[in-house]
Amino acid sequence: MKITTDQVLHVARLARLEFTAEEAEKFSGQMGAILDYVEKLNELDLEGVAPMAHVHDVVNAFREDEVRPSFANERALKNAPDSEDGCFKVAKIIEGA
Amino acid sequence: MSADLLTKTAHELRPLLDSGEITSVELTKAYLDRISAADDKFNHYITVTGDTALEMAKSADETIAAGSAGPLTGIPIALKDVLVTEDIRTTCGSKILENFNPPYDGTAVAKLKEAGAVFLGKLNMDEFAMGSSNENSAFGPAKNPWDIGRVTGGSSGGSAASVAARQAVMTLGTDTGGSIRQPAAFCGVVGMKPTYGRVSRYGLIAFASSLDQIGPFTQDVTDAALLLGAVAGDDPRDSTTIDAPVPDYVAALGKEIKGLKVGVPREYFIEGTDPEIDKAVRDSISKLEELGAEIVEVSLPHTDYAVAVYYLIATAEASSNLARFDSVRFGLRESAGDLISTYTATRAAGFGEEVKRRIMLGTYALSAGYYDAYYLRAQKVRRLIAKDFSEAFEKVDILCSPVTPTTAFKVGEKTDDPLKMYLSDIFTIPLNLAGLPGLSMPCGFTNDGLPIGLQLMANHFDESTLLSTAYALEQATPWRGRLPEVL
Numbered sequence: 145m146k147i148t149t150d151q152v153l154h155v156a157r158l159a160r161l162e163f164t165a166e167e168a169e170k171f172s173g174q175m176g177a178i179l180d181y182v183e184k185l186n187e188l189d190l191e192g193v194a195p196m197a198h199v200h201d202v203v204n205a206f207r208e209d210e211v212r213p214s215f216a217n218e219r220a221l222k223n224a225p226d227s228e229d230g231c232f233k234v235a236k237i238i239e240g241a
Numbered sequence: 242m243s244a245d246l247l248t249k250t251a252h253e254l255r256p257l258l259d260s261g262e263i264t265s266v267e268l269t270k271a272y273l274d275r276i277s278a279a280d281d282k283f284n285h286y287i288t289v290t291g292d293t294a295l296e297m298a299k300s301a302d303e304t305i306a307a308g309s310a311g312p313l314t315g316i317p318i319a320l321k322d323v324l325v326t327e328d329i330r331t332t333c334g335s336k337i338l339e340n341f342n343p344p345y346d347g348t349a350v351a352k353l354k355e356a357g358a359v360f361l362g363k364l365n366m367d368e369f370a371m372g373s374s375n376e377n378s379a380f381g382p383a384k385n386p387w388d389i390g391r392v393t394g395g396s397s398g399g400s401a402a403s404v405a406a407r408q409a410v411m412t413l414g415t416d417t418g419g420s421i422r423q424p425a426a427f428c429g430v431v432g433m434k435p436t437y438g439r440v441s442r443y444g445l446i447a448f449a450s451s452l453d454q455i456g457p458f459t460q461d462v463t464d465a466a467l468l469l470g471a472v473a474g475d476d477p478r479d480s481t482t483i484d485a486p487v488p489d490y491v492a493a494l495g496k497e498i499k500g501l502k503v504g505v506p507r508e509y510f511i512e513g514t515d516p517e518i519d520k521a522v523r524d525s526i527s528k529l530e531e532l533g534a535e536i537v538e539v540s541l542p543h544t545d546y547a548v549a550v551y552y553l554i555a556t557a558e559a560s561s562n563l564a565r566f567d568s569v570r571f572g573l574r575e576s577a578g579d580l581i582s583t584y585t586a587t588r589a590a591g592f593g594e595e596v597k598r599r600i601m602l603g604t605y606a607l608s609a610g611y612y613d614a615y616y617l618r619a620q621k622v623r624r625l626i627a628k629d630f631s632e633a634f635e636k637v638d639i640l641c642s643p644v645t646p647t648t649a650f651k652v653g654e655k656t657d658d659p660l661k662m663y664l665s666d667i668f669t670i671p672l673n674l675a676g677l678p679g680l681s682m683p684c685g686f687t688n689d690g691l692p693i694g695l696q697l698m699a700n701h702f703d704e705s706t707l708l709s710t711a712y713a714l715e716q717a718t719p720w721r722g723r724l725p726e727v728l
Contacts, residue, residue: 152601159560159604160567160584161597175602177660182549185618188625195620196627198451198481199437199676200701205480219344225574232569235580 145179147172246271247407248724250464251316252491254410258305258315265305265315269298269359272317276361276408279727283384285393285403287322288330289362297359304357312467312491314357319409321400322363323370324350324455325444329360333446334368334378334396337566337573337591347444348479349413349455349472356471361409365399368593369563370420370448372396373665376656377595384652385428386725387691391649394424397458401428404458406727411468412458417449418551419644419669421456422681426644426694429683429723431465431711432458436702437676438483440469441476449558450481452551452673461721462682462712466490469704485702493705494712499533501710504637508544509668514646521685521693522643525714529641532713537637541629546622547671548663553606553619554674559596560603566591598659627675634700639710643668644681644694668696678704682711683720692723 149168152175156163163171214220217230226233246268249257257263273291280286294317301315325331325343327350332338346354353360367377375383375398383398385391386406393402397414401424404412414421416434425432433456440455447453457468470491475484505526510519530536568574568587577586592600606615633640645668655662672679677698684695695714699707715721 147605151605155601155605155608158608159600160564160581160588161592161600162585162589163597171598171601174598174659175605178552178602178663179605181660182553182615182619185546185549185622188543188546188622190618190621193621193624195617196624197620199627200481200483202438202481202483205477207477215344220570222344223341223571225568225572234569235576235578235583237580 145176145183147176147179247275248722250460251313251410251467252463254316255312259310265298265301265359266295268315269294269317269361272361272409279406280408282389283386283402283406283408284381285365285383285399285406285408286319286362287332287334287365287380287399290329290360293329294359294361301357301359311356313353313471315359316410317359317361318353319361319364319400319403319412320350321366321397321412321414323366323415323446324413325446326350326360326363329363331363331446332380334366334380335591335593335596336379337587339379339573341571345444348441348476350444352472364403364412367396367398368596369446369559370396370415370417371559371595371599373419373423373662374650374655375399375424376652377593379593382652385649386727387429388649390651391691392427392652394427394649396420398424400458401425401430401432404428404430404460405725407724411460411464413455413468413472414458415445415453415455416673417452417555418673419666421458422644422669422679422694422696423666425458425681426692427649429692430458430460431462431680431682432456433465433469433680434672434678435469435473435704436678438481439473439678439702439704441474441479441482443476443478447562449555450562451558452555462708462715463491463494465680466494466708483702488705490705490708493709496709497533498529498710498713501534501639502537502637503529503534504537504539504633504640506539506541506544506633506640506642508541509642514643515648515687517687518643518646518648518693522641522695525684525695525718526641528714528717529710532717539633539637539640541633541671543622543625543629544671547626547674548667550619550622550626550674551670552602552663553615554623556599556603557606557616558603560600560607563596563600595659623674626671630671630675630677638699638706640698642696642698644696645669648687648691648693672698677701678707680707680711682715683723684718685720686723
C-alpha cells in the first residue's frame, strides 16, 4: 500500500507532529510497508465476529461521588512549564482579547 | 562486603537480614557500589537514587529490629522508568519527560514502599515502552551483560539486564507485547507478565491501555512469586483491575506437577526459529513430561495474525494516550508562537522516531475512512486470537513455547527496519491480546553463551499454576543462578 508524503504530512497535522521533507519520505516508505503487512487481516472472514475492546467482561466501575483529598495547588503546578496566579499558563488563544 | 552477597535472591537474603547477620544499609551500599562501578558500562539506570535508598534502608533496618519485617523489607529493588515515583524523576525514556518529577506514587510503587523495599533507582527502557531492544531510549541503549555488543531486549531492557548484572535484587517492568518476557529471555532471568487486571496500572505511564501490565523480573521463580504477591490486587484507582483474591503465590510452589496438562502450540514451533532455541525448549518439554506432566499438542490457528492486530491496536491506543503530552501541565515545552504551533514544536522535539512512527500509524488507523478497515478489523481478529486461547485452556492447564525466535541480537542490527523488529515479538504478542499471564525463564544457553528463554502461559488469574510449573522445572534443571561475569 502506497502512502504518499502528502498523506504523511496530513496525518502529522492531525497528530500535532511535523516532519522535514526527508523524514516524510522515509515515513511514507516505512508506513507503507507496515500497512502492506497488516493487509493480511483481509484474508479472514469476520462476518458475525464481535470486536474486542477489553479482555474481561467488566462493565463500568461506579463509586460514590464523594469529595476526597487532592493535590495542593502548588503540587499540581510543580511540573508546569509555565504558570501564573496558581494556573497553568499557555499562549493566548483568543484573538483581540 | 563480599561480592557473593550480590548473587543472593530476596528469599535468601531474608534470614540474613532478620538474624542481623547483615543490615539493609550494608546491603544497599553494596548495591550502590556495584552500580557506580559497573553502570557506566551497562547504562541500565537512568536515575540512581542513592540518598533515598540509604534513607529507606535505614528505616527498613528499624522495622527489622522491631521484628515486623515482611518478605521484602530492606530488599534493594529498582523500577522501570515508566512507573511514576513521588518526587523521583520519571522520564519514561523520553526527552519530553526529561525533567518530570511526579507529585505521586503509582499503586505498585506505593505497595512496595509500604512493604519496606529499598528503591535504588529508575531503569532504562525504550521510549514510552515502544521497542524490542532498548535502543529507542533517549538516554542511550542498555547493554546486555552476557555480551556488551548485544541488546538487552525491550522495552524493559534495564529491568531485565540489571537483575542479570546484579545491579538490583529484583525489579519491576511492564509488558504490552512482550516487554517483560522478551528481555528476560535475552538476559537469562525470570520475567512475568500477570493477567491483565491483576496489577493496578495507576501510575503506569500509559502506552496501550488495554494491553499494558506491570510485572516482576527476578533471579528465580520464588522471588517472582514474592514480588507479584506484593504488587497484585484490586485498586479503586484502576477500574480495569479485577476484584479477585490474591492467593499466596509462594505457598503454591513445590506442588507436584504430576498429571498437569501441558499444551504445545504447533504455531509456535516454526521455521526461522534458531535451532538451538528449538532444542532447548523441546528439552524443557521433555523434562516436564519426566516430572509427570502430560504433553498435548494444541493449535492456536490465528497466531500468524497477532503482530498485525497488535500494531494496529497498540498504535491506535498510543496515539490517543500520548495526546496528553501537550506541554501545558508537565514535560518539555518548545514555545512557537500560538498554542497549536507550540504543541507541534514540542512534540516534534520531544518524541523520538519510533514513538512518532507509532503515533502516526495509530492516528492513520483511527482516522476518518480507515477506522473500519484497520482498527475495527483488528479488534475483531483480536477476538479470534483470544478465542483460540480459551479453547486451548479447555484442554490444557499450561502452554509452553519459545519466548523469541532468536537470542539477543546485535546492537544496531534491526534499527533500520521497523517491521523486522516488530516480527521479533511474534511469540509474545498473542498473550497480551488475550490478556493472559505468561512467564519467561532461562532454559539453556547457545554455544556462544547467550541465554535462551522458555515461555509458559496460563489461563486468566491462574498465576499459581504458572509459577508452580516454572518452579518444578527450575528445581529439575541447572539454569537457576547462572549469572554473567560483570566486572
